[in-house]
Amino acid sequence: MKMEKLLKISEVAKILNVSRHTVLNWIRKGKIRAIRLPSGRYRIPESEVRRILEGGGNKGVQGSDR
Numbered sequence: 152m153k154m155e156k157l158l159k160i161s162e163v164a165k166i167l168n169v170s171r172h173t174v175l176n177w178i179r180k181g182k183i184r185a186i187r188l189p190s191g192r193y194r195i196p197e198s199e200v201r202r203i204l205e206g207g208g209n210k211g212v213q214g215s216d217r
Contacts, residue, residue, distance in 0.1 A: 158194065
């Protein structure tokens with residue numbers, strides 16, 4: 152079984168061209184799925200970034216909610 156790559160919030164922010172704060176808001180609002188590590192930090196599966204870049208399906212992230 153192959154493990155999916157998990158990305159840091161800063162990496163996701165750079166890929167999506169938004170701020171780290173925006174990515175955190177999306178996580179808190181359930182607009183992007185994230186895994187919380189025992190340290191309290193988040194990691195976002197690469198598939199979530201692809202989903203957003205491809206249009207997001209029915210759970211897309213529209214706007215930055217800033």
